[in-house]
Amino acid sequence: MMDSDQLIAMGRRVIDIEADAVTALRERIDERFAAACRLFYDCRGRVIVTGMGKSGHVGGKIAATLASTGTPAFFVHPGEASHGDLGMVTGTDVVLALSNSGETAEILTILPLIKRLGVPLVAMTGKPGSTLAVRADVHIDVAVALEACPLDLAPTSSTTAALTMGDALAIALLEAREFTAEDFARSHPGGSLGKRLLVRLADVMHQGDDVPAVTDTTTLREALLEMTRKRLGMTAVTDAEGRLTGLFTDGDLRRALDADVDVRTTPIHAVMTPDPRTAPAEMLAAEALRMMEIEQINGLLVVDDEQRPIGALNMRDLLLARVL
Structure with a gap:
């Protein structure tokens, strides 16, 4: 040898x-x-x-x-x-x-x-x-x-x-x-590139009753109960017509508790994040991932043309879809 x-x-x-x-x-x-x-x-x-x-x-x-x-x-x-x-x-x-x-x-x-x-x-x-x-x-x-x-x-x-x-x-x-890269992905739908280039938010988002949402007259306590039920670490906040007015997240909750607000009586509109980042359902999941990384956010709401929430997702959903 x-x-x-x-x-x-x-x-x-x-x-x-x-x-x-x-x-x-x-x-x-x-x-x-x-x-x-x-x-x-x-x-x-x-x-x-x-x-x-x-x-x-x-x-x-x-x-x-x-x-x-x-x-x-x-x-x-x-x-x-x-x-x-x-x-x-x-x-x-x-x-x-x-x-x-x-x-x-x-x-x-x-x-x-x-x-x-x-x-x-x-x-x-x-x-x-x-x-x-x-x-x-x-x-x-x-x-x-x-x-x-x-x-x-x-x-x-x-x-x-x-x-x-x-x-x-x-x-x-x-x-x-x-x-193009998208042409390549069409012949590799099972691979990671196919996932990154072909999967859209409509394919991975939570829809219907699984979308956390409360009205802007809801109390912080009721919003927390909705977040707990839907397990996405956030909830959409809408007006009486169902249009998005804000987003409340785990991070907003920590800031509210630091400010010593009353969970039972404080209206959600007082502690929510107004005008949050949103995305259309047809957006590529890979594009949404990049946006979330740049904005340093863990959750994202998907809205229709009239700014009504129709979906929600977080980083875990993108991980399960193998987009990450």
Whole structure:
């Protein structure tokens, strides 16, 4: 077993070799790269990504990245393609084939059928003179000087280079499509980003009878009972028509007690916070969270166009909705 210094040196050697391989790709972002981007951008169907072995694993990730950034794509295993899965490819698609050698038998077997469909073929190989590279409509060179494997056998630098080039294609297309963060969130509704960008206050607020509210003629004691029942640490204060006139919170209660007010007789309008910050139901929860952090408030009332309280929420509600 190597000692610690040898293991560290080997790990750093791998990083250096793969970093050099990625850096070398920069000069290959040329007109061929742009041509591939145009084919994918103009595609009316899907980008069909294929590859065998480690190239297949990389291809699967590239397909997933394309799909999540605005370019519809999926992966087809080249071995399965020869046994029926090629039916997934239509004349409106574009094929992206990955093969470091450019001579992968399973891919070469299906090339005539791809050509017969008239489907544009983009190849990503490490051998510009290979069969796959020559027969492709566009070839992107991802050759590496050296694999990080000391035997120069295990795909390491080559897979890193292919993966990086795939990311470059996906992000260039994202920019070309003017793909937004909200677009991204629509394809990630279960993730934290989806929660942050898609959830609105109407989705997380307490509504109906769960909204704490008292009229401005109510006593402080009655307001405290309403706050206790609704457990949000606050209550809306409204006029006779139900329009918001103020908000009473735990913080207001502490200030009232410090001022030695009579809880039983003091009207709530005398100790409430007038003109509190409110939000519409359609506001994004993430936007409301930012506002609450800036204003240093723990609760928020949601009002309609006539300033009537229709909802209420606090930081705990945003935490439970995974917006925080």
